Amino acid sequence: MTAILGLNAFHADASACLLRNGQLVAAVEEERLRRVKHWAGLPVESIRYCLESAKMGLRDVSVIAINSDPSANLHRKIWHALSHRPKLRLLLDRMANRSRRQTLLEGIAKSLGDNGFRGELHLVEHHLAHMASTFFCSPFDEAVALSIDGSGDFSSTAWGEGESNRLTCDGQIHFPHSLGIFFETITHFLGFKDYGDEYKVMGLASYGEPTFLAEMERIVVLRSRGGFRLNLNYFCHHSGAAVLQWDGCAPKANDYFTSKMIDLLGPPRAQYDVITQRHKNIAHSAQLMYERSLFHLLSALHERYGSDALVLSGGCAFNSVANGKIKEKTPFRKVFIQPAAGDAGGALGAALYSWHLRHDKPRTFEMKHAFWGPEFSDEQIDEALSRRRDELARENCNWHSASVREVVRRASIALSHGSVVGWFQGRMEWGPRALGNRSILADPRRPNIKDILNQKIKRRESFRPFAPAILKESVSEWFESDDEVPFMMKVYLIREERRQLIPAVTHVDGTGRLQTVEKSAHPLFHQLIVAFRELTGIPMLLNTSFNENEPIVCTADQAIDCFLRTRMDMLVLGTRLLERKAIESDCPDPASLGAASV
Numbered sequence: 001m002t003a004i005l006g007l008n009a010f011h012a013d014a015s016a017c018l019l020r021n022g023q024l025v026a027a028v029e030e031e032r033l034r035r036v037k038h039w040a041g042l043p044v045e046s047i048r049y050c051l052e053s054a055k056m057g058l059r060d061v062s063v064i065a066i067n068s069d070p071s072a073n074l075h076r077k078i079w080h081a082l083s084h085r086p087k088l089r090l091l092l093d094r095m096a097n098r099s100r101r102q103t104l105l106e107g108i109a110k111s112l113g114d115n116g117f118r119g120e121l122h123l124v125e126h127h128l129a130h131m132a133s134t135f136f137c138s139p140f141d142e143a144v145a146l147s148i149d150g151s152g153d154f155s156s157t158a159w160g161e162g163e164s165n166r167l168t169c170d171g172q173i174h175f176p177h178s179l180g181i182f183f184e185t186i187t188h189f190l191g192f193k194d195y196g197d198e199y200k201v202m203g204l205a206s207y208g209e210p211t212f213l214a215e216m217e218r219i220v221v222l223r224s225r226g227g228f229r230l231n232l233n234y235f236c237h238h239s240g241a242a243v244l245q246w247d248g249c250a251p252k253a254n255d256y257f258t259s260k261m262i263d264l265l266g267p268p269r270a271q272y273d274v275i276t277q278r279h280k281n282i283a284h285s286a287q288l289m290y291e292r293s294l295f296h297l298l299s300a301l302h303e304r305y306g307s308d309a310l311v312l313s314g315g316c317a318f319n320s321v322a323n324g325k326i327k328e329k330t331p332f333r334k335v336f337i338q339p340a341a342g343d344a345g346g347a348l349g350a351a352l353y354s355w356h357l358r359h360d361k362p363r364t365f366e367m368k369h370a371f372w373g374p375e376f377s378d379e380q381i382d383e384a385l386s387r388r389r390d391e392l393a394r395e396n397c398n399w400h401s402a403s404v405r406e407v408v409r410r411a412s413i414a415l416s417h418g419s420v421v422g423w424f425q426g427r428m429e430w431g432p433r434a435l436g437n438r439s440i441l442a443d444p445r446r447p448n449i450k451d452i453l454n455q456k457i458k459r460r461e462s463f464r465p466f467a468p469a470i471l472k473e474s475v476s477e478w479f480e481s482d483d484e485v486p487f488m489m490k491v492y493l494i495r496e497e498r499r500q501l502i503p504a505v506t507h508v509d510g511t512g513r514l515q516t517v518e519k520s521a522h523p524l525f526h527q528l529i530v531a532f533r534e535l536t537g538i539p540m541l542l543n544t545s546f547n548e549n550e551p552i553v554c555t556a557d558q559a560i561d562c563f564l565r566t567r568m569d570m571l572v573l574g575t576r577l578l579e580r581k582a583i584e585s586d587c588p589d590p591a592s593l594g595a596a597s598v
Contacts, residue, residue: 002359003056004063005047006351008343009104011068011152012038012195012251015344016046017372017430018054019351023365024137026053027372027430029344031551035558038195041248042104043347044111049374051112058109059116065354066104066122067129067346072153122357124350126152128160128169130313130341133349135162136356137367138336140309144301148294149314149342150180159301162311165356165363176238177229179293180316182220185235185256186286190279191269195251201283202321203464204275206509208284215264216289226300228293234261275463291322291329298330308333313349317341317489318432320513324481324490339370339431339487369521370435370487373428376556381573384556392578395564399578404524407575412531414579415443415541419569420457422546424559425524429552433488434545435515436469436525438552438559440568442542443532444468444502449542456567459548465513468494468505470540471529472516478502478540479514488515488543504542515543 004019017027026049031037033045051057109115124132130147142163149156156178160168183198192200221229232238237256255268262268269279298310310332312323317337326335338345356363376384378401385392385399392399402410411421423439434440440457442449454462467488468478476482480493491513499506506512519526533539546553548566553559556573563571563578571578 001060002062002355003054003060004065004351004354005050005061006065006067006347006349006354007043007047007104008067008345008347008350009042010040011343011346012040013342013344014039014041014043014046015340015347016043016050017348017351018050018056019355020054022355022359022361024348024367024372026050027340027348028374028428029340029430029551032373032428032554035551036250037551038250040251042107042111044108047108048112053374057116058112058114059118061117062119063354063358064105064108064117064119064121065124065350067124067126067152067343067350069123069125069153071123072125072155122350122354124353125169126346127155127158127172127314128167129346129349129353131158131160131162131169131311131349132167132353132356133345134311134313134317134336134338134341135167136165136352136363137338137348137365138162138311139366140311140334140336142307143309143311143334143336144305144307144332145311145313146298146301147314148179148312148316150184151175151178152343152346156180157297157314159297161305161307165361167353167356173227176232176235179220179228179290180314181235181237181256182230183286183290183316183319185237185261186282188255189257189261189265189268190283191271191273193271195253199318200461200464202287202319203461203507204280204283205287205321206284206507206511207463208277208280208282210285210288211281212265212285213288216285218264219261220289220293222293222296226297228296234258234264287321290316290319291325294319294322295326295329298326298332302331310335312337313341313345315342320489320491321511324492324511324514327483335490337487337489338367339429339433339435339489341431341489344431368486370429370431370433371427371437372430374554375427376574378574378576381556381576384560385573385576385578388557388560391564392560396581397564397578398581399576401576404575407572407577408524408528408531410577411441411570411572412528412535414570415441415532416535418443418446418449420449420453420567422559422563422568422571423525423528424546424553424556424571424573428554431487432545432552433515434543434552435486435488436517436522436543438546438554439469440544440546442466442504443536444505444540444542445536445538447503449504452567453542453544457548458544465507466505466542466544467513467515468502468540469515469517469525469529469543471526471533472518474539475514475516479512481514483514483516484518485514485516486518486521488513490514502538502540505540
């Protein structure tokens with residue numbers, strides 16, 4: 001048996017995964033276990049979970065693979081240091097990162113109380129790990145591989161070709177030029193200061209116009225053969241003025257923009273200022289500039305390789321708006337993106353690359369679902385509910401067990417009557433999207449459900465859209481696409497005649513971030529949506545992550561906590577139903593909505 005432990009360590013979204021004979025056994029992000037969003041550091045709790053889930057110890061691990069190689073692009077780093085003379089703080093920070101990785105084994109052994117590891121430590125260059133994370137679990141036997149993010153191992157973009165069990169890295173765009181940093185800088189400029197807030201800009205962009213596109217074209221300059229460069233006059237990330245904190249915390253950074261960007265775009269928005277039309281227009285223009293840069297590169301890669309299949313990875317692969325336009329704007333006809341396409345997924349890529357490097361065997365693993373995290377039995381759920389019995393009684397809640405059939409029936413009826421339902425099932429999702437195991441669900445027909453969720457459940461900005469989870473067999477009837485999107489990674493237009501039927505999941509521009517639900521991959525969630533369709537004629541549910549300004553819930557206790565803090569009406573924990581005895585509904589009567597004609 002060959003067991004490979006893959007790690008994303010001392011970087012944002014620290015994570016671990018475990019492969020056994022080339023098959024994924026477990027994968028989880030450290031944030032879910034430590035309850036700190038995007039937690040960066042050594043993912044000890046994730047390692048512990050992966051090993052315990054496989055009933056293994058470090059002595060059973062053949063390889064520990066890490067998605068970073070400090071020796072990669074070393075000559076580039078030296079040249080940058082000599083030519084740009086970055087601040088001493090930046091150099092010390094990068095040296096500290098390298099030192100932490102070198103003592104990683106000691107830290108794991110000390111934290112786990114296990115000195116039994118006698119295997120090999122394999123360092124895999126950051127972007128090669130990204131590309132491997134998607135190609136080696138894709139359905140394609142050959143494909144163009146592209147990784148785009150902020151920066152990793154002194155590179156921001158890399159591309160190559162995957163064929164069978166081999167993967168090459170044929171070209172890179174090096175730090176400090178980065179589409180990820182461009183988009184992060186605009187995110188900070190617009191007042192969204194937390195790490196990972198780029199998705200807010202993506203949502204806000206739909207409300208704007210491209211009135212700042214000419215300015216964006218001065219910031220990002222497209223070059224021949226698909227390349228791009230940043231105009232560094234507008235940025236300070238390369239000078240060391242904005243240093244990230246990566247160890248034992250949520251990642252933090254200063255602003256990346258200079259006074260010249262303020263001269264170009266006007267004053268930046270403070271974090272809690274009102275969002276104006278100017279801010280919306282900046283967001284729209286930045287999104288359009290990113291899309292143009294991406295499609296420019298993809299068109300060049302298609303011309304070079306000739307393949308119609310693309311696997312996309314890196315943090316920028318979460319730009320679902322751009323992803324949904326790839327088939328329209330480039331010659332690629334097939335696109336695959338795994339659910340943890342960002343830095344967390346680098347752990348999986350490092351492990352898969354290490355496996356295929358050592359074993360000349362056909363690929364046998366394909367990522368057909370995202371459920372690789374912790375799960376909890378009905379007995380464990382009962383224990384959690386029993387511990388909270390008095391607290392639940394004070395909140396006028398009761399619970400009882402039911403058959404799976406009854407759970408689906410009761411939940412679908414509650415949803416059709418306007419209830420907001422917390423849905424906690426099976427193994428937790430891998431990646432940042434809730435895909436039907438740690439989800440908050442609602443009726444997409446209800447015009448005011450979006451406001452209810454934003455204000456009273458999620459407590460987040462009103463301009464952010466909610467996603468439709470739709471039966472795979474119904475996609476083409478509701479969307480201007482028949483694509484399969486199991487991991488909620490692409491945005492498509494909803495058919496115009498259908499939009500008024502599902503206003504809660506129709507964004508202001510007529511789009512929806514699609515999740516297709518297939519019976520073979522997720523039978524229970526598929527069964528719930530089928531039951532809802534039988535009641536309403538609508539083959540989809542509004543699906544959002546089970547959290548409230550925190551990482552997605554992992555345990556039953558965390559689900560109960562979130563349920564009690566918010567105005568959810570029902571909580572389904574496995575086959576346990578928890579309901580508020582008196583439901584105060586802000587929704588219209590279901591009879592006034594009617595059923596869709598399908």
